[in-house]
Amino acid sequence: MSLDSDLGHKLKKKVKLSSLKSNSSYKGSSRTSTRRSDDGTNPRKSSKAKVSYMKKKRVYATKAELTEHNHVNEIPRTMWAASKGNQRSTSSFKTTNDGAATSMFKTKLPRRDNEKHGTAKLRYRKRDDLDKNADESRRKRWDVPSFKAKKQGFADKRDLGDGSDNQEDQPRKRKRIRLDPYDTSNKRIDDDIVLDEGHKVKKKNHEEKSVGVNAQFRAIQPSQSILSYVEENLLGRRRLTELKKAGYNTELPAPLDNIPQSTSTERERIEESVFRNKLDFFAAANVSSSFPPPDVPEIAFAGRSNVGKSSLLNALTRQWGVVRTSDKPGLTQTINFFGLGPKVRLVDLPGYGFAFAKDEVKEAWEDLVKEYVSTRSSLKRVCLLVDTKWGMKPRDLELINLMERSNTKYQIVLTKTDVVFPMDVARRAMQIEEKLKANRSIVQPLMMVSSRSGAGIGSLRTALAKIAKLILIFLSATLAGFFVLQKLNSTSDDPLDLDDSLTDADPADSDTNSRFSKVGNAMKSGFWTCVDMASGRYLWNHLSPNSKRSS
Ligand SMILES: Nc1nc2c(ncn2[C@@H]2O[C@H](COP(=O)(O)OP(=O)(O)OP(=O)(O)O)[C@@H](O)[C@H]2O)c(=O)[nH]1
């Protein structure tokens, strides 16, 4: 081998190696690219600067331009990244005449040099594949066919359609989407599909009805007393700034149930002593046989599922979390008895109406609630909760009718007042009062509360505490009556002949006679009621309507 050929071979080898190194610079080796060139400048730096400049200016340099300034083997890293399909370096692509994009660095020069080198070949093959993918994706993105090409394409397709067995030509299978024509939640149905006439009419009627109902509701003019009650208690949806201005600490749960500017502990803020007692779970019943004995007066909370019964129990006692609540209707599934001290029990009833439970289970709850409400002797009052937003529903009216028939005292309580405007709270109250004004067993006034904001909770507490006080008065009265009767028993053998004995004592005094006769009758009935039923409700039934109202 001659010296020239030897030198040439060595040079070739060097070129090959340097090209390999520069290729692998993508993987981190950049020794070749940082090597200084013959004229003393740093080729990597200069080429990089040029490329970044070109990128900035979006200049698409040609291969010739680049090779003019840089040696092919010292192509900067960014360039190779471009050939790997990196989206950021789109500037390294140029578009050929036929519209397809090719990498400007898909140069054959290093490849030809390295053809015999196995690893390099493999690497190049990989790169070629990547180039192809990049070309493909680029073509998809950028190649918007011209109008002419489109026209040609259509013509080709038409030609192929005449007898050719091209797969694209075969009719595509269409996906069938089954749509429920009565599912109005599906917008596409509303928009595009013509429904059958029956459904259309039904829908129209429903819409008209709801519009009519809304208009009727808006037309309600609440009384001045209701409006002022709503304002005084800050009922309805209120701005936080308004509550803060009024001095309420909005950080606390149910802030409106606190004394403004108060620094005392939460328990002390409850003005009614009976509600300061600890709320204790006492019993749960899913059948009437497991009800606890009716020895303590009870106040029950009834209403539709999710109306806020359990939350109200917590809010009234300010003991959060004792009664479980959930935003999922149907959480309370048994009748739960909670002791509030020794004198009174609060009863959380399962809700009726929609709930996440089986129909037969729901029916069983409803029957149980009906039985409890109509037969429980220790039941002093039912708070019938109605959602302010939705108003009374047929199920509520059903329960009201039952309570009317069984002479059970009930009071309507509007809940969740914080979600509607104050005016709408007043309208709802007015609407219900008007509707039920002829009922006999209803207790006035209608209450409005929000367990979340605490609005109206204090007033409800006061109304319910009265029941406890009345119970105490009644118990002491019956005890006194019992002792009087005992005394009379000791003077007369037959207590039922009381009137005769009195009449015999002074037949001329008709006033005394009638007075004693009345007292005797009342005591007799009162005495027997007390002993038999141990319930104020039954005694009241025996007294005159006037005495009943005043009590
Ligand atoms: N905005 C607002 N939400 C309330 C109020 N009271 C209760 N809620 C919410 O209403 C949802 C239902 O409350 P619950 O107390 O569990 O209702 P429930 O009537 O006991 O429900 P059931 O046990 O399923 O019959 C919960 O997510 C409560 O946070 C209120 O006054 N205002």
Ligand SMILES: [Mg+2]
């Ligand atoms: Mg509940």
